[in-house]
Amino acid sequence: MPDRSALRAAVVQMTSSADRVANRASAGGLVAEAARMGARLVVLPERWAHIDGSRTLEGAEALEGPSLSAAREWARDLGIHLLAGSIAEDADLERAFNTSVLIDPAGALAAVYRKIHLFDVEVGGREYRESAQTAPGAEPVTGEVDGHVVGMSVCYDLRFPELYRALVDRGAEILVVPAAFTAATGRDHWEPLLRARAIENQCYVLAAGQFGAHADGSVSHGHSMIIDPWGTVIAEVTDGEGVAVADLDFGFLKGIRARLPALRHRRV
Secondary structure, eight states: OOOTTEEEEEEEEBOOOSOHHHHHHHHHHHHHHHHHTTOSEEEOOTTOSOOOGGGTGGGOBOTTSHHHHHHHHHHHHHTOEEEOOOEEEOOSSSSEEEEEEEEOTTSOEEEEEEOOSOOEEEETTEEEEGGGTEEOOOSOOEEEETTEEEEEOOGGGGGOHHHHHHHHHTTOSEEEOOBOOBHHHHHHHHHHHHHHHHHHHTOEEEEOBBEEEOTTSOEEEOOEEEEOTTSOEEEEEOSSSEEEEEEEEHHHHHHHHHHSOTTTTOOO
8 A cells, every 4th residue: 555644746847849749758758757756646737748829629639549548558657647737638529628637557547627717818928819729627626646635727727716725625635737837927927826826725736837939939937846735845847848856745734734724714
């Protein structure tokens, strides 16, 4: 039986492109590196398999497609839980879903979350309309890793604290945030928002991001990080592709929730 008082986790940072074969090769190498470092849970970034906002539908795949099939093989071969960031999911609709999948060590799909909040904004002199090619999901989703509840989210969801409170109400101790956070907003908002979600929900936050320029001209902030329930950044990949690893201590988490019982003090 695994030791449920601790869990070594990793976040993977990538600079994905429109080349799905190259992206899978890069992701597979980084996931294997994280496993060699002892990670039991590995988190990939948003759109790790294909990122080109202007051609989202062209890069869409079914859940049984080549990218998640590869991810399932990595999880099974390495004996890890793999949060396969997100992919554009072909759901036989006019728009794709931005879908995050938790894969267990047997290679099975343990949880499937479709991004609820879509990035329709104007920042950094650029207009983003995620909803033009992506349909919103409808429900919060949790999964389980070694007896610990994992609350799932994707990128822009980070700005909606009510989603994370709903995940904590479902028992979450770990919040995962695969992202392709823009450089324009990331400089000022990425870390403060992540730390706020950790502090207010007294959870570990695992945020795996894209970094640098992509095929569609967008630029991602990077700074993938792991944050503890006190709000302290305990591991980080600042720039470039790479892996950050940290041990999640659930005794520490329970101690914070016991000594500062804000979650039990809620009135609304």
